[in-house]
Amino acid sequence: MQLAYHSEEITQDHFAAWVEWLYNIPVREWYDHSRTKEQNLIRFEQLLSTKSDDEQLVVLLDMFHLPERENKYNQNPFPHYVIIELTDDPDLWHLYDPDYRWRGDLPRETILNAMAQPTVAGGYTLHRGHAQAPQPADLAAYFAETFRADDNLLTSALRQIFDYHCDPARPLALADLGRALREMPVLSLRKYAYEHAFAFFWQELDTAFEPFDAECDRVEALCEGFRSLHFLAARIAHTGDRALIPDLFAAAGGAGMKISLCTISFRHQLIGLKDIACWAHDNGFKGIELWAIHARNQSPLAIHNAQWMAAQGLSVPMISDYLPLHDPDLLRSRILLPRIAHYHLKNVSGRDRLGVFAPSNVYSAASTRDGMVPLCEGL
Incomplete structure (x- = not known):
């Protein structure tokens, strides 16, 4: 089980339909998957040389084969959609990358080589001649269609991956955790797009700048959190230190509350820490808060210690004691x-x-x- 930046099963149909509905910009796929790569490249050059000023040609290429472009995560392959335009020089094409806010002229042969890679196949034509601003009701419909108030796909996927690779029943899977998250940085980078969404609401609702700026700071903190999470996961995979696993789950719990169980709930029962931990694990708790008297009665040589609980996916976030303030x-x-x-x-x-x-x-x-x-x- 692993994260994947790109999959052949992914389609852009959902977004293409919404672009046309919101902006009256028809999106049509020019790439013919029934034809060979060479045939599609020939077709692309024909379309590029004959397109109108109202048309834009979008291509899927492998940016790993564009050394002129920044690839800070050294993604290989790095499938990515960009817009290509002609220049006055037939040997140079203009590449426009709205996603990474970059544009520049690159050699034609270099771009064609990046398009010709077996890792990529796709492209669209945008017809913007009758483009229009979206209607408020349509924007509201799009927001309602795509906004997930109770879930986040990336965070949920990370939890599933952590559950799988950190499961004590799969001791060999922990070493593969780093490989499973190899493409996480380029995915979490997309979280900066939240700033565009907040900017839209800030301008559309004509609100003060300060709250918008504060939200941008939160977006930055979110992206930094994903970077720290990836580092921690890589550390656990490299060292095999299961004692760090509760920290991993806690760090991935930003979108949901992690509930711990306090052993004081069992003070009237003759039950050991092992049984309490097993019950907590089976009932969805993420940690054990130790009542001080229970901690004192725990032998330093006990088998069912913090490391053992970490292997069950449980942390020990707190030891609750009554301390004399007069001392x-x-x-x-x-x-x-x-x-x-x-x-x-x-x-x-x-x-x-x-x-x-x-x-x-x-x-x-x-x-x-x-x-x-x-x-x-x-x-």
Whole structure:
């Protein structure tokens, strides 16, 4: 199981239909898949030399064979659609790449060679002579058709790949995780297109620039997050360190909430950590939050430790303990302080309830929480 930047099964029919509906720009495929590559290249040159000014010729070529173009991810192959136009020099063609915001003149033979590669086959003609601005109702229909409020295809695909390659039942699959995500950088780069969408709404709705600029910062953070995620996955594949797997799933959980189970829920049951972890895994939880007394009773030599839980796809995001605020030296200790990420302050509803924090009650499986309240709601 792996991500793929391009597939022969992919068609542009959906987008071609919407371009015509929104902008009144007919999109027709000129490439004839029943003919040979050579025949299609001949046909392309004929179309290029006879097309009108209202027509644009789009071709699918392999950018790996265009050394003049930047290929920062060294994709091979690198199928990509571009627009080709003639110049005054018959040996030079003009290549326009709206996706990467690049245009320039390249040798005709170089472009034809990139089109002739066995990795690519396709092309369209755009007729823009009667182009028009889209109607608001049509834009709304397109948005409703394509916007996925509850899912993201790339993030969902990544989770499926992580599930497959990190499954302890497939110990050999972990080493292939890096190969499965080889084309992730060129895919995640497309997330910058969100800026175009936000720019449209910013201008169409005539809103302030600052919120739009803030959204662009979030897009940048999203793309950086995908880069970090790819690096982490490659590190896990290279080292085989399963202890990092929970971090991988947590990083991929930006589009959805990761729910952990606290062992305090089982304080009235005689059940071990192994059984709790198996139950959490089987019921879709992504982590185990350890109640402090359970952590204290866990032997340093225990088999069912954090590494074992990581192999089950479970993290240990928190150890919940009750710390005495009257002992600041303990809270500032070099051992404890680096491990404290969050203080959850509690109070009591009345002086007669102070006993609720007595160690014999707080750490007891049969304890009561009667009188324990949020900090600002107590004394």
